[in-house]
Amino acid sequence: MEDVLRSLGFLCLGSRLKRIGEQLQADTQRLLDCLDVPVQSSQYPLLAALDRLGPLPVGELAQSLGITQPGVTRSVSLLADLGLVEVTQSDGDQRRRMVSLTKSGQGLVDVAKRDVWPRIEGAVADLCRDLSGPLLDQLAAIEDGLATAPLDRRVRMSKGAAQ
Amino acid sequence: MEDVLRSLGFLCLGSRLKRIGEQLQADTQRLLDCLDVPVQSSQYPLLAALDRLGPLPVGELAQSLGITQPGVTRSVSLLADLGLVEVTQSDGDQRRRMVSLTKSGQGLVDVAKRDVWPRIEGAVADLCRDLSGPLLDQLAAIEDGLATAPLDRRVRMSKGAAQ
DNA sequence: CCTAGTTATATAACATGTTATGATTTAACG
C-alpha cells in the first residue's frame, strides 16, 4: 500500500511532520509508562521549561514553548490538578499568573532528568544516527527506522552501546 | 525568550516536529483560502490519496495515509457532507465501505493539482532549498525560514524565480 | 481622576489526532 504522504513530498510536508511527531510522542509515552506519574509525554516540555527558566507567567511560558496561550493555560490547569505545578499571583501586576514547579513537580523533573530523559534522548539519537542528506530522505529514514525498531527497543540498544 | 523545544534537541523531537507541522499547515491554509471551498488543508491528503489510488475502503485509506481508521471515518463523513466524496457498499464484502471522489471532489482536485498544489510545493521547496546537514539544524533552518518569510510570501517569490 | 485603549489570562468552540469498544459481516473449524 503506497504511503501517499511520502509520495507527495513537499506538498504534504506539514501533515507528514505532524504524523512523525505523533508517532515519536506515542513511542515516548510507552517509555514513560515505567514512571508512576500520570503525565503525558506532551506535558514534559512545559515542565522542562519551568525547570530551565524558573517560574514564568503564562504568556512567556507559551512563548518559550512556541504554542499559544490557551494551550498553556489548559496544560497548567491539568498539571496543577496533579500537584506538579502551582500558580501564584504576580507581585506587581495582578493580571499575570506566575507558574512554578511544586516540590513534587521538581522532584519528578529531577528523577526524569537523571533516569529517563537521557534514555529517551539516547533512543532518539540512535534513531537519527547516520542521517544525512535532503530533509525528505531523512524523514523517510526516520519512518523506516521507527517501523523497524520503535524507541523502546532502542533504549536498550543505546544502553548496550554505551557500556 | 529561549526556545525550549529547540534547546532540548532530540529529547523533544516529537513535539517539535508536530509544532513545525502545525505551522506549515496553518501557512498552507492561508494559501488555500483563495479557493472558495471550505476544506481544511489537512483534508487534502485524503483527497489526494483517492485521486492517486482510486476508490478505497476506509481501512486501506487509513493505511495509505498513515493515520488510524477512526480519523479517516470522521474525515470521510465531513467530506461527504461537503459533497466531495461518496461512500458506497462494496460489491463482495458487506462490511467494507468504498470511498470515492464525487464529480465535485474530482473537480476540486483537478483544479488544485493544476493551480494550487504546484505553488504550495514550490513554496515549501523554496523554504527547504539549500537545507543540508544534521536533522536538528535543518529543522531550525525551517523554523527560522518560516519566521522570516511565511509560505504565502514564498509563493510569489518562487513564481518570480520561475519566470 | 475618569475614560479609552492595551495587555494578560480564561473560556468557548472547533479541528483532528488518538485509544477503546461496540456492532455487523465474514470466515473457519469441529
Place this chain on the structure above:
DNA sequence: CGTTAAATCATAACATGTTATATAACTAGG
C-alpha cells in the same frame, strides 16, 4: 451447519492544538 474467531467500520471519550472572544487589570491622555 452452527458456533466461534476475525475483520471492518462506527462511535465514544479523550488529548491537545487552534482561533475568537470575554474579563479583569494596567496605562495613558484629557
